[in-house]
Amino acid sequence: MQALAKSGFPIVVAFLVVGAGPATAKAQDQEIWQALVAKATFTLEEAIDRGLAEAASGTVFQAELEVDKGKLVYSIDVAQEKRSLNVVIGAADGKVLEKDRESDDMSKAIAACKIGIKAALQAAVLQQPGTVIEARLLLEKGQPFYHFRILTDSKLESLRIDGSAVAPVRKEQDASSLIYTDRFFVNKEDLRAHGRNPYFILEPGHVLEFAGEEDGESAQLVITVLAETRKVDGVTTSVVEERESKAGKLVEISRNYFAISTRTNDVFYFGEEVDMYEDGKIVSHDGAWLSGVDGARFGLIMPGSPLIGARYYQEIAPGIAMDRAVVESVGGSAVMPAGRFENCLTTLESSALENGTGTKIYAYDVGLLHDGELKLVRYGPK
DSSP, X not given: OHHHHTSOOXXXXXXXXXXXXXXXXXXXXXXXXXXXXXXXXXXHHHHHHHHHHHHOSSEEEEEEEEEETTEEEEEEEEEETTEEEEEEEETTTOOEEEEEEEOOOOHHHHHHOOSOHHHHHHHHHHHSOSEEEEEEEEEETTEEEEEEEEEOSSOEEEEEEESSSSSOOOOOOOGGGSOOBOOOOOOGGGEESSEEETTEEEOTTEEEEEEEEETTEEEEEEEEEEEEEEEETTEEEEEEEEEEEETTEEEEEEEEEEEEETTTOOEEEEXXXXXXXXXXXXXXXXXXXXXXXXXXXXXXXXXXXXXXXXXXXXXXXXXXXXXXXXXXXXXXXXXXXXXXXXXXXXXXXXXXXXXXXEEEEEETTTEEOEETTEEEEEEEEO
16 A cells, blocks of 8 residues: 555545544545546456456456556556556546556466456455456465455455356346347348357357266367358348257257348347157157248357447247347457467357356457257367
């Protein structure tokens, strides 16, 4: 807090009152931070994005709001191999004030950590609503965790988020009480079967392979963008095949239909045909639907410009498929058997027809990283 004493902010005088007891000091500390936060014109999360953009590459491991040389600033530390770059940004005007190379080696902590600082920050705010003024990646006995200081209406709170989990713990939300966009006004002439949204690639030959365990059995899933197309609801769509096996036996083949906007890069979902297998024979077509048939409409599977908090229906087939998603974070990292991925997008998914929620993570220029318990083991052209 020494920097505060040099700040020139009048409220600091209250912090220096001699003889203040612990409760009084805490109240004064909270008042100081409320005054400082009020002067900032953007959040710590936005500052992380700006700092990373200035660094051009690396992983943010520390970010805080502070007073430095009499000016309210955000200090962002970006790990770059075995060194780091400190970026100082004015919290009121957004100007970059300093960029200094430093000797901090955070490579071990970053290698051990499975989530990025922004994803952890968003998880922290879900657990403790307020304004984050400090975020820091630490390593304790080989275990990574994030330490946060969060300003609430009544006090300063400290919170710890496990960095070794792919998805941080969050408070349960009542998804049924939220409003999701369910109508998408697009010019169908702008839609194409093939294209590239960085989080949802529709280029023929692109393959994602997953493996893991489901219900105690080994399971595999292969998703392939085929070269063929199909016209659905007046739109020429791509055909994306999913083949799922359990214990070496085929259990499902689905053919999913997507189209991408040439104007916005949004990817829309036009339905799927499903074949469920038992002992090599088709036994049902559960979950099949097509936009334009029996009241079903196309949904949004991946926004072209994902915004945190955006809520939208992915499938709109009443009584059959009503999956929906909310964008939880953009810019985190994740580790899968296929490797470590940066600039990840995380969504929280639910259904209007069922209880419960699930998380999906998408990697930039790759696509989906996991489906339930199945994790990505290989990706790329077929």
